[in-house]
Amino acid sequence: MESQEERDTNKKMWIVTPGEKVPKRPRYGEANSGETYFVKTPIGYVATHLGVIKKTGRGLDLIPYKNVYTPRRGDYVVGVVTAYAPNGWIVDIGASTKAFLAAQELIRRQGGERRFDPKTYDLTQQFSIGDLIGAVIYDINAQSHAILSLNPEKTTVSPRHIGKLNGYFVIKVHTTKIPRIIGKKGSMIKMIKENIDGDIVIGQNGVILFKGDYEKYLLLKKIINTIISRTFAPGLTGKIASMLGTTLENGENDTS
Amino acid sequence: MSKEEFIRVDGRKPDELRKYSINAGILKNADGSAEIRLGKNWIVVGVYGPKEHFPKFEALQDRAIINCRYHMAPYSTTERKSPKPSRREIELSKVIRTALEQAVILEKFPEMSIDIFIEVLQAEGSTRVASITAASVALAEAGIPLRDMVVGCSAGKVSGKIVVDVGEEEDKEGEADLPIAIMPNLKRVVLLQMDGKLTHEEFKEAFEKALAGALELYEEQKRALKGLIEKMSEIPSEGDGNEQGV
Structure with missing residues (x-):
């Protein structure tokens, strides 16, 4: 056991399964925007997920193989309306907890001044069950429910991606793959957007939306599948770049 | 084979497990899945969740609920088994x-539930411990946080000898049966049942043999899970420290 630990301490990255002890480092669980993949047990810190541990200057980061999406304040998410509440809608964002969108949010977005009145306001007129909506997580309440907002104050999301979303192709991926699809400082997604014409929306909860030609959608899907299948492989951006280049060239040749 | 050595009905030595293999991620539609083959046992496990618990009044405010269904397929036994959940299946689901x-960190998912569906496609004794072993791999594959893996193995007394990994005939004809499940890293026992009679010394011997068997299966669990990541990368699980950074 100790020899394994010693071996691990000398490595830059290695694979762990749940329950495997990891050598102690400062700033545990600081990786992945506060999401923690370690738990303290009587034998020390152990990994809770299957994944790859990466040694960084800050300590240990665990890149999980799969993870259940935990809503975080400020995340842009895409969800499906699943039920009506007395004063809003229940939205399924594929997370560990349910999400709620208050009707007052929609009134504010539509520029209304009045307060929500359940007697006169018809919730079914605005969103139906099964509607796709984009929203930003405004708060996590005491019951750990995500409270959604349609009027985010500080966000980089385009206003047209907030509210009801129509006419998009939907690609669902695991939330752990989203950082890889976005890339370091957005390098990967920037490259994809530059090479594929269309509207690409990425929800932090693992929903990718695309509006554009069907052929471009298929290309995007192929690229995303490549990223997913090679999540832990080094030099992925280069591979995708060459793939985008060659595929686009082929496509141009076909059309010409 | 010398005549002095105790050879079991299927030709195994007393402390020899049946042939085993575990595969993770075999089902496309489930959130997590695994398969175990232990001798002629063939068990498939699918995991869904965490998802909102229904009915809502049953949901717990501080943690998630695990729904577990252990089910034997009608063709899993030599005589057709009724697909209706039997008393034994309901008990095993609970156990x-x-x-x-x-092992599951349930506190992370209040008001949610996690579904575990265990299908025994072919049964040959010790299915409860094999199910636990496979279910634990399926949970890890689903990305559900675990304190440790759970791995099970059984031991028993056959013709006065203590043997590990009890098969179907040994289970029926043997004097005692001791299935255990453990969390190997935390060194905790999470399941311990006994059917039949064992002396204090026999119990100790049986427990130790089951423990050794469980630890052997734990290595197979790790191999199955690590194989998933190795498939999508060039990172060796036992590296020499010269790996490239992502």
């Missing part, structure tokens, strides 16, 4: 659930 509850 497996309580064993896995120890």
Whole structure:
């Protein structure tokens, strides 16, 4: 056991399964925007997920193989309306907890001044069950429910991606793959957007939306599948770049 | 084979496990899945969740609920088994659930539930421990946080000898049967049942043999899970420290 630990301490990255002890480092669980993949047990810190541990200057980061999406304040998410509440809608964002969108949010977005009145306001007129909506997580309440907002104050999301979303192709991926699809400082997604014409929306909860030609959608899907299948492989951006280049060239040749 | 050595009905030595293999991620539609083959046992496990619990009044405010269904297929036994959940299946579902509850970090998912569906496609004794072993791999594959893996193995007394990994005939004809499930790293026992009679010394011997068997299966669990990541990368699980950074 100790020899394994010693071996691990000398490595830059290695694979762990749940329950495997990891050598102690400062700033545990600081990786992945506060999401923690370690738990303290009587034998020390152990990994809770299957994944790859990466040694960084800050300590240990665990890149999980799969993870259940935990809503975080400020995340842009895409969800499906699943039920009506007395004063809003229940939205399924594929997370560990349910999400709620208050009707007052929609009134504010539509520029209304009045307060929500359940007697006169018809919730079914605005969103139906099964509607796709984009929203930003405004708060996590005491019951750990995500409270959604349609009027985010500080966000980089385009206003047209907030509210009801129509006419998009939907690609669902695991939330752990989203950082890889976005890339370091957005390098990967920037490259994809530059090479594929269309509207690409990425929800932090693992929903990718695309509006554009069907052929471009298929290309995007192929690229995303490549990223997913090679999540832990080094030099992925280069591979995708060459793939985008060659595929686009082929496509141009076909059309010409 | 010398005549002095105790050879079991299927030709195994007393402390020899049946042939085993575990595969993770075999089902496309489930959130997590695994398959175990232990001798002629063939068990498939699918995991869904965490998802909102229904009915809502049953949901717990501080943690998630595990729903576990252990089911034997009608063709899993030599005589057709009624697909209706039997008394034994309901009991085993409960026993497996309580064993896995120890390992899953349920507090992370209040008001949610996690579904575990265990299908025994072919049964040949010790299916409860094999189910636990496979269910634990399926949970890890689903990305559900675990304190430790859970792995099970059985031991028993056959013709006065203590043997590990009891098969179907040995289970029926043997004097005692001791299935256990453990969390190997935390060194905790999460399941311990006994059918039949064992002396104090025999119990100790049986427990130790089951423990050794469980630890052997734990290595196979790790191999199955690590194989998933190795498939999508060039990172060796036992590296020499010269790996490239992502």
